[in-house]
Amino acid sequence: MKSNTASLFQVLNEYRVKNIDHLQLKLEHIHNEIERLRDHAEVKHRVIGTSFLKQDLHCFTLGHGPIVITMWSQMHGDESSASAAVLDFINVLLSSKQASETKLHSSSVLFQNWEDKFTIHIAPMLNPDGAKFSKRYNAQGLDINRDALALQTPEGNVLNALIEETKPQYAFNLHDQDPYYRCGAQAKPVTIAFLAPAYNPQKELNHARQNAMTLIAEISKSLQEELNGQIAKYDDTFSERSFGDQIAAKGISTILIESGYFVADETRQVARSANLVALVRSLSILAEQSALFDDKGEYSEPRVYADLPLNIENKWCDLLIKNLHFKEQHYSADVAIRKPARYSNEWIIYDLGDLRDFAGEIEFDAEQYVYEAGQSFLVDDKLVLDEESYLTILRDGYTHFVGEASLINNVCGLPIVNNPKIWHDDFKLSRGTVAAGFLVRNGIREFAIINGRLLKLS
Numbered sequence: 001m002k003s004n005t006a007s008l009f010q011v012l013n014e015y016r017v018k019n020i021d022h023l024q025l026k027l028e029h030i031h032n033e034i035e036r037l038r039d040h041a042e043v044k045h046r047v048i049g050t051s052f053l054k055q056d057l058h059c060f061t062l063g064h065g066p067i068v069i070t071m072w073s074q075m076h077g078d079e080s081s082a083s084a085a086v087l088d089f090i091n092v093l094l095s096s097k098q099a100s101e102t103k104l105h106s107s108s109v110l111f112q113n114w115e116d117k118f119t120i121h122i123a124p125m126l127n128p129d130g131a132k133f134s135k136r137y138n139a140q141g142l143d144i145n146r147d148a149l150a151l152q153t154p155e156g157n158v159l160n161a162l163i164e165e166t167k168p169q170y171a172f173n174l175h176d177q178d179p180y181y182r183c184g185a186q187a188k189p190v191t192i193a194f195l196a197p198a199y200n201p202q203k204e205l206n207h208a209r210q211n212a213m214t215l216i217a218e219i220s221k222s223l224q225e226e227l228n229g230q231i232a233k234y235d236d237t238f239s240e241r242s243f244g245d246q247i248a249a250k251g252i253s254t255i256l257i258e259s260g261y262f263v264a265d266e267t268r269q270v271a272r273s274a275n276l277v278a279l280v281r282s283l284s285i286l287a288e289q290s291a292l293f294d295d296k297g298e299y300s301e302p303r304v305y306a307d308l309p310l311n312i313e314n315k316w317c318d319l320l321i322k323n324l325h326f327k328e329q330h331y332s333a334d335v336a337i338r339k340p341a342r343y344s345n346e347w348i349i350y351d352l353g354d355l356r357d358f359a360g361e362i363e364f365d366a367e368q369y370v371y372e373a374g375q376s377f378l379v380d381d382k383l384v385l386d387e388e389s390y391l392t393i394l395r396d397g398y399t400h401f402v403g404e405a406s407l408i409n410n411v412c413g414l415p416i417v418n419n420p421k422i423w424h425d426d427f428k429l430s431r432g433t434v435a436a437g438f439l440v441r442n443g444i445r446e447f448a449i450i451n452g453r454l455l456k457l458s
C-alpha cells in the first residue's frame with residue numbers, strides 16, 4: 001500500500017493532545033488527559049498498580065478484537081516523548097469512531113472498525129517517580145528495564161503482570177535515547193531507532209521476531225521521508241535482564257522504539273509525531289497486510305530491517321571542528337563539542353584527536369586556524385550585553401564570565417558562558433572541560449567557540 005507520508009504526519013498532528021509538549025513529562029502534566037479518558041465510554045481504564053512512591057500506574061484498553069497489542073512508555077523516567085505519543089494515539093483512535101472524521105478514514109491513515117480487529121492496552125507512564133525527579137531510575141534507584149528477571153521494583157512487577165494477563169501478540173516498548181547517536185555512516189543524528197530484540201544470546205530468528213522485524217520494516221518506510229532518513233536499528237545483543245528481550249522470549253513480537261534527536265527540536269516533537277505515525281501505521285499494516293505475518297510467509301521484510309543503518313552511540317555531536325592546530329602548530333586534532341547529557345545546559349569538549357568516525361550538526365574545517373584559550377571576564381557591576389559590546393569582549397580575548405552572573409543582562413540573545421565549572425587555562429584542550437575558546441588566523445581571533453556554536457567575530 002502506498003501512502004503519502006508527509007500528509008500522514010500532517011493529518012495525525014491535528015489530533016495531538018494539547019499542552020503536553022514538555023521536554024520532561026510528569027504525571028501531573030498528563031493528569032487532565034487521564035481524567036478525560038477515565039470517563040470515556042469507549043475506554044476501559046484501570047489502575048494496574050502503584051509506583052514505589054505510591055503514585056498510580058494507569059492502563060487504558062481500547063477495542064475488543066483478536067489481535068492483542070500491549071504498549072508502555074517511560075519506564076525510564078526521563079524518557080517521555082512516547083508518553084505524549086501514546087496519548088495522541090488514543091485520541092486518534094477515539095476520534096476515528098466519529099463518522100465525521102473522514103480524514104482519518106481514508107485508507108492511508110486509519111481504517112474504520114479497528115476496534116473489531118484489535119484489543120490495545122496502553123500504560124502511558126510506567127515510572128512516574130523517575131519522571132517526578134527527571135531521572136532514568138525509579139525511586140529505589142533501580143533501572144526498571146534491568147529488573148525483568150529480579151523483579152525487585154513495583155513497576156517491573158506491574159509490567160510483568162500486565163504482559164502475563166494481556167498475553168499480547170505484539171508489544172511496544174517505548175523509550176528515548178541520547179541525542180548523540182549517529183545514523184550509521186551517514187552524517188545525521190538518529191530520530192527514531194528500532195529494535196526487534198533478541199530472545200537468546202545466539203540472536204536467532206523465530207516467527208515472532210521475524211514478525212517484529214517485518215512490522216518495523218513496514219513502519220520505517222512510512223517514516224523515511226519525513227525524518228530525512230534518520231532511522232536506525234538498535235544493537236541487538238541479547239540483554240538478559242531487560243524486559244524487551246524477556247518478553248520476546250515469551251514468543252511475543254516485540255518492537256522497541258527509541259525516540260531521538262531532530263535538528264532544532266529540543267523537546268522532541270518530531271520524534272513524538274513519528275511515534276504516533278508508527279503506532280497508527282502498525283494497525284493499518286497488521287490489518288491489511290496480514291499475509292506478511294503469516295506462519296508460512298517468506299519474510300522478505302527482515303532484509304529491509306537488516307539494511308537499516310546502525311544506531312551508533314556517541315558519534316554525533318553539536319559542533320565538530322576538524323584539523324585544528326595547537327600552539328606553534330606542533331600538532332592538530334579534531335574536536336567534538338556536545339552536552340555531557342541530554343538535560344545539561346553546558347557544552348563540553350567531548351572528544352579530541354582523529355575523529356573521522358564522528359559527524360556533527362555543524363562541521364568546520366579549521367586547517368588554517370590555531371586554538372587559543374579564552375580568558376575570564378570578571379563581573380562585579382551591572383553589565384548589559386548587546387551584540388556589539390559582547391562581540392568586543394570576545395574580540396578582546398574573553399570567552400566566559402566569572403563572578404556575579406545575575407548582574408549580566410544579555411539582550412543580544414547570543415549564547416554566553418557563565419562561571420564554567422571545569423575550565424582549562426593553557427593552550428591545550430582536554431576532555432570534559434567547558435568548550436569556550438578562539439579560532440585564530442594570522443593573529444586575529446576570527447571565531448569564538450561558545451556553547452557548541454561558532455560565533456564570527458570579524
Ligand SMILES: [Zn+2]
Binds near residue numbers: 079
Ligand atoms: Zn529507556
